[in-house]
Amino acid sequence: MFGFLLRRFAVLIPTFIGVSIIAFSFIRLLPGDPVALLSGERVMSPERHAQISQQLGMDRPLVVQYFDYLGGVMTGDFGSSIVSKTPILDQFMALFPATVELSLCAIILAIVIGIPAGVIAAIKRGSFFDQSLMGIALVGYSMPIFWWGLLLIILFSGILQWTPVSGRISLLFYFPPVTGFMLIDSLLSGQKGAFTSALSHLALPSIVLATIPLAVIARQTRSAMLEVLSEDYVRTARAKGLSPFRVVGIHALRNAMIPVITTIGLQIGVMLAGAILTETIFSWPGIGKWMVDSVFRRDYPVIQGGLLLIAAIIMFVNLIVDLLYGLINPRIRH
Amino acid sequence: MKHKFAIAAALLSATFFASGASAKTFVYCSEGSPEGFDPGLYTAGTTFDASAHPIYSRLLEFEPGTTKPVAGLAESWTVSEDGTEYTFKLRPGVKFHTTEFFTPSRELNADDVVFSIDRQINAENPWNQYVAGASWEYAAGMGFPELIKSIEKVDDMTVKFVLNRPEAPFLANLAMPFASIMSKEYADKLQADGTMEQLNQMPLGTGPFSFIAYQQDAVIRYAKNADYWGGAPKIDDLVFAITTDAAVRYQKLKAGECHLMPYPNAADVETMRSDDTLTVMEQEGLNVAYLAYNTTQAPFDKVEVRKALNKAINKEAIVDAVFQGMATPAKNPIPPTMWSYNDAVEEDAYDLDAAKKMLQDAGVENLSMKVWAMPVSRPYMLNARRAAEIIQDDFAKIGVTVEIVSYEWAEYLDRSKAKDRDGAVMLGWTGDNGDPDNFLDTLLGCNAVGGNNRAQWCNEEFDALVKKAKVTSDQAERTKLYEEAQVVFKREAPWATVDHSLSIVPMRKEVSGFVQSPLGDFTFENVDIAE
Numbered sequence: 112m113f114g115f116l117l118r119r120f121a122v123l124i125p126t127f128i129g130v131s132i133i134a135f136s137f138i139r140l141l142p143g144d145p146v147a148l149l150s151g152e153r154v155m156s157p158e159r160h161a162q163i164s165q166q167l168g169m170d171r172p173l174v175v176q177y178f179d180y181l182g183g184v185m186t187g188d189f190g191s192s193i194v195s196k197t198p199i200l201d202q203f204m205a206l207f208p209a210t211v212e213l214s215l216c217a218i219i220l221a222i223v224i225g226i227p228a229g230v231i232a233a234i235k236r237g238s239f240f241d242q243s244l245m246g247i248a249l250v251g252y253s254m255p256i257f258w259w260g261l262l263l264i265i266l267f268s269g270i271l272q273w274t275p276v277s278g279r280i281s282l283l284f285y286f287p288p289v290t291g292f293m294l295i296d297s298l299l300s301g302q303k304g305a306f307t308s309a310l311s312h313l314a315l316p317s318i319v320l321a322t323i324p325l326a327v328i329a330r331q332t333r334s335a336m337l338e339v340l341s342e343d344y345v346r347t348a349r350a351k352g353l354s355p356f357r358v359v360g361i362h363a364l365r366n367a368m369i370p371v372i373t374t375i376g377l378q379i380g381v382m383l384a385g386a387i388l389t390e391t392i393f394s395w396p397g398i399g400k401w402m403v404d405s406v407f408r409r410d411y412p413v414i415q416g417g418l419l420l421i422a423a424i425i426m427f428v429n430l431i432v433d434l435l436y437g438l439i440n441p442r443i444r445h
Numbered sequence: 446m447k448h449k450f451a452i453a454a455a456l457l458s459a460t461f462f463a464s465g466a467s468a469k470t471f472v473y474c475s476e477g478s479p480e481g482f483d484p485g486l487y488t489a490g491t492t493f494d495a496s497a498h499p500i501y502s503r504l505l506e507f508e509p510g511t512t513k514p515v516a517g518l519a520e521s522w523t524v525s526e527d528g529t530e531y532t533f534k535l536r537p538g539v540k541f542h543t544t545e546f547f548t549p550s551r552e553l554n555a556d557d558v559v560f561s562i563d564r565q566i567n568a569e570n571p572w573n574q575y576v577a578g579a580s581w582e583y584a585a586g587m588g589f590p591e592l593i594k595s596i597e598k599v600d601d602m603t604v605k606f607v608l609n610r611p612e613a614p615f616l617a618n619l620a621m622p623f624a625s626i627m628s629k630e631y632a633d634k635l636q637a638d639g640t641m642e643q644l645n646q647m648p649l650g651t652g653p654f655s656f657i658a659y660q661q662d663a664v665i666r667y668a669k670n671a672d673y674w675g676g677a678p679k680i681d682d683l684v685f686a687i688t689t690d691a692a693v694r695y696q697k698l699k700a701g702e703c704h705l706m707p708y709p710n711a712a713d714v715e716t717m718r719s720d721d722t723l724t725v726m727e728q729e730g731l732n733v734a735y736l737a738y739n740t741t742q743a744p745f746d747k748v749e750v751r752k753a754l755n756k757a758i759n760k761e762a763i764v765d766a767v768f769q770g771m772a773t774p775a776k777n778p779i780p781p782t783m784w785s786y787n788d789a790v791e792e793d794a795y796d797l798d799a800a801k802k803m804l805q806d807a808g809v810e811n812l813s814m815k816v817w818a819m820p821v822s823r824p825y826m827l828n829a830r831r832a833a834e835i836i837q838d839d840f841a842k843i844g845v846t847v848e849i850v851s852y853e854w855a856e857y858l859d860r861s862k863a864k865d866r867d868g869a870v871m872l873g874w875t876g877d878n879g880d881p882d883n884f885l886d887t888l889l890g891c892n893a894v895g896g897n898n899r900a901q902w903c904n905e906e907f908d909a910l911v912k913k914a915k916v917t918s919d920q921a922e923r924t925k926l927y928e929e930a931q932v933v934f935k936r937e938a939p940w941a942t943v944d945h946s947l948s949i950v951p952m953r954k955e956v957s958g959f960v961q962s963p964l965g966d967f968t969f970e971n972v973d974i975a976e
Contacts, residue, residue, distance in 0.1 A: 143855035154896040167578040196576035276697040394688040396662035
């Protein structure tokens with residue numbers, strides 16, 4: 112186990128450096144000059160352009176800039192935003208909990224609904240439930256998030272007025288962030304109604320962000336279950352007279368979970384991508400929206416730093432997924 | 446909905462401000478996050494709405510609803526005869542905000558004014574680079590570093606600006622957001638504490654609202670400044686709920702989650718008008734969209750060719766297709782709301798036959814050209830590609846083949862400046878200070894060729910008029926000069942002027958006192974909410 116972890120960490124280092132090179136060089140390949148963008152339609156003179164480039168250290172050779180940057184990252188200094196002039200790590204730490212809170216809720220929703228739905232569909236293969244479920248999953252998977260989010264807002268917030276339109280909590284509540292997780296902070300604040308408000312604000316964005324992973328998980332669970340249910344040991348278990356619940360819930364499901372867990376792990380990356388759109392629609396102050404704004408402003412340090420931090424998180428999640436395999440399938444022991 | 450806000454206000458006051466049960470909270474669904482809170486560092490209206498307007502004041506202010514500079518922190522001023530010395534008498538008794546993070550010990554004085562402007566133009570000032578890459582874009586854009594010779598504190602309540610040359614728009618420039626006056630006492634404290642960057646994060650000024658907190662990309666909170674020199678605001682708390690998507694802003698407005706929103710989708714405006722819980726205000730924006738020919742390249746160096754093409758552009762069709770009517774066709778390079786707008790100028794009416802004939806007379810046949818369409822939506826042109834397609838269609842009818850080209854935005858801005866650029870560029874401008882100089886000289890003056898003058902057009906007659914107007918202090922005289930300049934512009938046609946867009950502001954019926962600014966600012970010191 113320890114050896115496995117060590118090997119995995121050894122692989123993480125070159126991956127991380129690779130990501131940093133890609134993040135650093137690719138954004139510079141994009142057309143668009145961040146210094147020129149500072150003045151928009153108002154043209155900046157070449158002298159001022161040179162002066163500001165120098166102040167930002169952008170006049171140096173790219174290799175020098177890269178190593179300087181990497182050196183900073185090693186010491187935890189991700190630089191400062193060209194636009195807001197505030198340190199990237201501070202911004203990330205302020206915004207990241209919002210994305211985590213949303214993504215966690217969404218993935219929990221996707222798992223809690225997706226796995227049972229997939230299992231039932233597999234057991235009742237070919238039934239009306241199975242066919243309609245797979246139909247819905249296909250629609251969910253193909254749904255453009257932007258449109259879906261707006262549709263839900265118009266229905267639930269506009270017409271039915273069940274949920275708030277956007278934001279993380281009603282504006283009546285104001286307390287300084289402690290953990291950055293609104294559900295926890297609202298409880299800590301002790302203000303009456305704050306938690307309910309935070310929860311109601313979380314509902315629609317969670318549903319929207321969960322839609323695609325939910326569809327993928329349900330489909331994956333169904334196909335994995337179908338495969339496992341036709342295995343000999345399942346037939347044996349049935350022949351032994353075990354209850355259908357034990358056969359499906361314990362014997363079959365555990366083995367069917369292996370590919371499903373891989374899928375869930377991969378969905379974390381998909382989620383962070385989906386969060387970009389979901390956060391934009393629901394004015395959710397997370398890192399997705401922050402990254403998009405930075406791309407438009409060509410705020411290189413933010414894009415670089417954001418990409419690196421996100422990559423690190425995805426690598427970490429994958430590591431956890433690998434460790435989980437061992438727990439679920441005794442044949443895989445690290 | 447009234448209930449919702451009444452409860453909100455009551456809770457807010459009970460929990461934080463403890464100012465009684467009748468606290469009024471005004472919620473503005475703003476369109477984006479501010480880049481920071483030091484207005485000198487930035488150029489975006491979104492940033493100014495969150496910083497310069499609520500938190501700060503300036504020596505002069507634009508009279509609400511107009512572009513006329515009136516007394517602000519300066520109670521009165523005198524201008525020397527040669528127009529190079531401006532002496533400002535400061536308003537006595539102006540208090541800086543007392544906040545959780547700073548308690549001022551003195552009132553506004555001349556040191557604050559000198560500090561606020563000097564840091565932007567003097568590279569030696571320790572505050573010139575208090576954040577990395579501080580570019581003081583507006584101070585530079587308005588030519589302050591070259592224009593201002595010195596800023597002197599005459600006495601505690603008097604400041605003198607000495608200019609290197611007379612500059613008529615100077616007073617209007619001082620009313621712009623970048624010229625906001627900051628507290629030197631607060632800055633000194635931050636400097637002593639080694640936390641200078643806080644000036645851009647924890648702002649403190651003399652404006653109608655004091656800063657409470659900013660939760661990044663989510664909410665900005667302000668409280669009313671009861672000591673505001675212009676009279677205390679009627680609302681107690683001001684909240685910006687940052688909502689980037691226009692459709693979502695509309696839903697929030699409808700649901701009563703905010704009182705007022707900027708920049709609605711053009712397609713939603715009709716529905717908003719028919720909603721009896723909403724009021725929709727509209728005003729011509731201080732902007733223009735144009736198609737700039739490259740007047741140094743054949744055949745666009747010929748006036749007749751430019752005129753012919755101008756006659757082949759159906760501006761009404763563009764306004765309908767792109768803005769759904771929320772714009773007006775433009776005939777002059779400055780908008781109708783701006784003083785000196787010359788309504789007597791005659792438009793090159795849309796006439797394809799005449800255009801075709803003019804081209805033939807000019808000896809131009811089988812012309813093919815590029816039309817550049819911006820890749821982004823701007824207030825003056827929501828969809829440049831659509832507009833370019835309409836132009837393409839019309840030009841085809843007079844035998845001109847158009848290839849539409851576009852580049853990434855920063856690239857577009859950069860490449861379109863090139864003197865040898867191929868093709869006509871679509872672009873636009875939003876006024877900064879309400880002065881015609883800010884359009885006519887900035888965009889069409891000879892010194893802007895290779896820069897903002899995308900037509901690369903240097904006409905001696907035009908240039909002499911606008912340069913003279915720049916140093917003339919008599920407004921009537923300036924008006925005449927600018928009117929004349931517009932006649933020359935129309936005759937020479939370096940651009941096809943396309944449209945002036947309307948600025949539409951939907952708000953809830955219970956809101957009163959909001960005044961639309963021709964400069965497109967959103968300010969709330971006069972708003973009130975009916976009980």
